[in-house]
Amino acid sequence: MSERVTAATLASMEHLPPPAEELALLDRELAGLDLRRSQLLHRRAWLLSVLRTPGPLTAAPPPVPAFPPPAGRPPGPFAAPGRPPVPAVRTGGAQNVLLTLGGLLLTVAAIAFTLVSWGQMGIGGRSAVLATVTVAALAAPAVLLRRGLSSTAESLAALASVLMVLDAYALHEVALPETGGLGFAATASAVLAAAWAAYGLALGGLRLPLPAAVLVAQLPLLLWAWAERADALVFAGALLATAALDCAIAVWGKGVAVRVTACSGLWVTGGAGLLVALVESLAADAPAGAVAPGALLLAGSAIALSGARRAPAAVAVAGGLVAGLAAVAAVSGVLVAGVPAGWVVPVYLLCGGALLAGVRAPLGRPAGQGLVWASGAVTAGSVLFSLPPVAVSLAGPVSQLGRVWTGAPQGGARGALGAAGLPWSEMAAAPVVLLVVAAVLAAAYRSWEGVLRWAGPVLSPGPSARGAVGATAPVLGWAGLAVLPAALDVSYAVAASVQLVLVAGVSAVAVGALRRGMTGVALTASLCGAVGAVGVALLSLGSEAATYAVFGALLVVFVAAAAALDSAVAPASRPGRMPGAVQAVAACAAVVCAVVLAGACGASLGLAAHRAAPLILAVPAVTVLLGARLKARTVALPVELTGGAAALPALGMAMGDLPFLALVLALCAVLAAGTALRPERRPVAGYVATALFVLASWVRLSASGVSSPEAYTLPVTVAALVIGVLRRRRDPAASSWTAYGAGLAATLVPSLLAAWADPHWLRPLLLGAAALVITLLGARWRLQALLVLGGAVLALDALHELAPYVVQVVGALPRWVAPALAGVVLLAVGATYEKRLRDARRLRDALGRMR
Incomplete structure (x- = not known):
């Protein structure tokens, strides 16, 4: 098997x-x-x-x-x-189009009959026609719905709705012509809304009558108030009563269309009613006059909350926001009616803060979130209303640039800011608002866990929320204290002292925050300190004594901040860390303050600008020593660069006197040479020192009126070239620029300048010959310094000699020749661009291979 x-x-x-x-x-x-x-x-x-x-x-x-x-x-x-058939048009869509067109034509015919042909029939005939057509149009949908013809039933129901409106119009024109139009319209709209609602509830298969009833229900109370010529508060009450009806329908109504229509009406009528009540509340000049608008605002708040408790999440948050804002406006409107204009904002701020008590109420999480957003909106608005005096306090010190050392400004702090004419009485509460908000944010930041426990059922703040709160607190606190001297109109000395203490305070906050790893707080505090330092520095320029006092104190503050951050800064291998950046900024600011103090000393001694220039160089000298002391720390390079930049004002001050300019250049060269003693700075500082020494010698020769500089520069060049030859023998890898660059430039450049100003031919000829020899030697021995310097001097010397002839030829040629030649050159270069680019690269590589 x-x-x-x-x-x-x-x-x-x-x-x-x-x-x-x-x-x-x-x-x-x-x-x-x-x-x-x-x-x-x-x-x-x-x-x-x-x-x-x-x-x-x-x-x-x-x-x-x-x-x-x-x-x-x-x-x-x-x-x-066979092949697949082409899909036919959906029968339902075509049916709806036909029914809509038919209903529209019947509606137009009914309107034309009522308005145009009405007077051609007797009273009985008119009544019989309207009654018959309306009853038939109302009865037909019931029969059609039983047979499943819902679209046809909808079309006839729409026609019946229009006929009912026409019936109301005919009733007024024939039977009640003496009745007021607005009052009759209010009654008719109420009757139509009730009739359509009953009709829609009776025939549940129709979608149109119930939304139409909700839409018409928006009119009765408004038309009644209009007919009675009611005041604004009555209009606001009518709007809010309509909004309450809309809210009830939106919550308990049947069908999506009904709820959407009611919700839309709720936002329109409720928003309009709250806006009218708010305007009336703000216009009240006494607490009694603000009670009625406040009651309406509270009623609107209650309507919004009642709808928010049962609405979807997004709508509920919006409802809570509106309810909170309305409640704050209601209470604040009564309280501020008798308060001076300058203290209105704090009242709103306190009421907005009290609104947070509703977070624990059983309103549902979305509505509670809306209340929190409302409180935040009121707080943000209060801060914004308090910022104009802060802007004045920050921008005002710029006015001191036009009156340096003219004496202490008159008029106290406001006079020093150039803002004595502003309405400070209306801005008196700005420091209070800013400081209160800053204190609340700081407390929330420090007790963040408690805030989460208290608001946890409602709020779920993200991981960055605490950082934002902590970063905002020092900004608002600094702004409140910065505007305080102007708000109190203290003296100039007190204002400068307060601003100086404030800079020291925020700097200490920044240092402490960096030590604790609170980068957000540290960043905003550092920025506030920098802005405050600039402001108080400008403010101090009005008085000589204030300038020394303020800049000296700022120097101490910045040095202390940089020293305090020394232990928190990473080594130079990680210079991008924030503590290192803040430390570098503080150290550079200290150098700037020292430069200003050095310049002020020269001005106090009555020295001319060029004679005071060497005093400025005391600061770069100190930074050179500090750089050698700090060595590999992150702050060393910024300090040295800032000190080097401080030499630029000294050079600018000495421009008016060539001997002093040569002295300043020589002193800068000495400082650069001292920096070049350090191996890590030698590659850059060495070249800078050489260039400065050569430039100082040229300026000195020019200042002495020397017309033949070669007599002074050639001995230096010979000595420098001998030293360069010896250096190259000991170190063949040494660069030709290091060995021969300074020596050659010491003679070639002054001779070139002299040749351009020499009308004779001998010096240009000798200079060109020497430059040609140097260029050929550089090409023969592949020495980059000789080739570049010799070639550049040779080209410029030849250009000088050919310039008169070129000018003569250009003057003789027609004017169109120059642009034509330029066009030809551009076309030639463009056509051979890739080749020229390769040639340039080969030239660059060849020069790079030279020493």
Whole structure:
């Protein structure tokens, strides 16, 4: 038996197709399955469209598209011959279009009949026509709904709604012509809203009557108030009463269309009512006059909260926000009615803070979030209203630039800021608002866990919320204290002292925050300190004594801040850390303060600008020594660069006197040479020192009236070249610029300047010959310094000699020749741009390989 099974198995295995044929067979089977799935999906889509279309089936089902069956597989049961038919237009869409057009035409006809042909019939005929048509239009939808013709029923219901409005108009024109139009319209709108609501509830299959009833229900109270010529408060009450009705419908109404319509009406009528009540509350000049508007605002707040408790999350948050703002406006409006104008904002701020008590009320989380947003909006608005005096206090010190050392400004702090004429009585509460908000934020930052426990059921602040709170607190606190001297109108000395103490305080806050890793607080405190330092520095320029006192104190503050951050700064391998950046800024600010003090000393001594220039160089000298002391610390390089930049004002001051300019250049060269003694600064400082020494010698020669500088520069050049040759023998890898650059430049550049001012031919000839020799030697020995310096001097010397002839030729040629030549050159360069670029690169590489 086992032998027979084994034989049968072997026989069946022998009939298996080869792998290539089996793979092709599998592919055909899979393709057939995909085609079959497509057929079934097409049939399913058609069936869904039939089920979704109201009314009986009016079209035959489309045939299932046929696909050729795979080889070796019979066609499926849904396969049909021929190509797939083109999908027909949906019958439901066409039916709705036709019904809409028919209802619209009937409506137009009814309006034309009522307005135009009404007077051609008697009283009985008119009544009979309207009654018959209206009753028929109202009764027909019930019959149509029972037969499943919902679209036709909707069209006739819309026609009936229009006929009912026309009936009301006809009733007023025929039976009640003496009745006031607004009063009748109010009554008619109320009756129509009730009738349509009852009709829609009775025929639950219609979608139009109930939203139409809600829409018309917005009119009765407003039309009644208009007819009675009521005042603004009555209008606001009518709007809020309508909003209350809308809120009830939006919460308990049936159907999405009804709720959406009611919600839209709620936002329109409620918002308008609250706006009118707010305007009346702000216009009240006594607490009694603000009570009625406040009551309306509280009523609006209650409506918003009642709707927010049952609304979706986003709508509930918006409702809580509106409720909170309305409540704050209601209470604050009564309290500020008898308060001076300058203290209105603190009242609103306190009421906005009290609004946070509602967070713990059982209002639901979204509504509670809306209350928190309302409190935050009131707080932000209070801060914004308090910022104008801060801007005045920050920008006012700039006015001292026009009266440096003219004496202490008159008029106290406001006079020093140039803002004595501003209405400070209306801005008196600005420091209070800013300081209160800063204190609250600081307390929340320090007790963050308690804030989370208290507001946890409502708020879930993100990880960055605490950082934002902590970063905002020092800014507002600094702003409040900065505007305090102007608000109190203290004396000039007191104002400068307060600002100086404030800079020291925020600097201490920044240092402490950096030590604790609170980067947000440290960043904002540092920025406040920098802005405050600039402000008090400018403010101190009005008085000589104030300048010394303020800049000296700022120097001490910045040095102390930089020293205090020394332990928190990473080594120079990580200079991007924030403590290192803050320390570098503080150290550079200290250098700037020292430069100002040095310049002030020169002015106090009565020295001319060029004679005071060497005093400025005392600061770079100190920074050179500090750089050697600080060595690899992060702050070393910024301090040295700032000290080097301090030499620029000294050079500018000495420009008016060439001997002093040469002296200042020589002193700068000495400082650069001292910096070059350090190996890490030698590559840059060495070249700077050489250039400054050479430049100082040129200026000195020019100041002495030397017309033949070669007599003084050639001995220096010879000595420098001998030293360069010896240096290259000891160190063949030394650069040619280090060995020969300074020596050659010491003679070539002064000679070139003299040649350009020399009308004779001998000096340019000798200079050109010497430059040619130097250029050839540089090319022969592959020395970059000789090639570049010699070639540049040779080119400039040749240009000087050819310039008169070029000018003469250009003057003789027509004016169009120059632009034409320029165009030709540009075209030639553009056509061979890639080649020229390669040539330039080869030249650069060749120069780079030279020493």
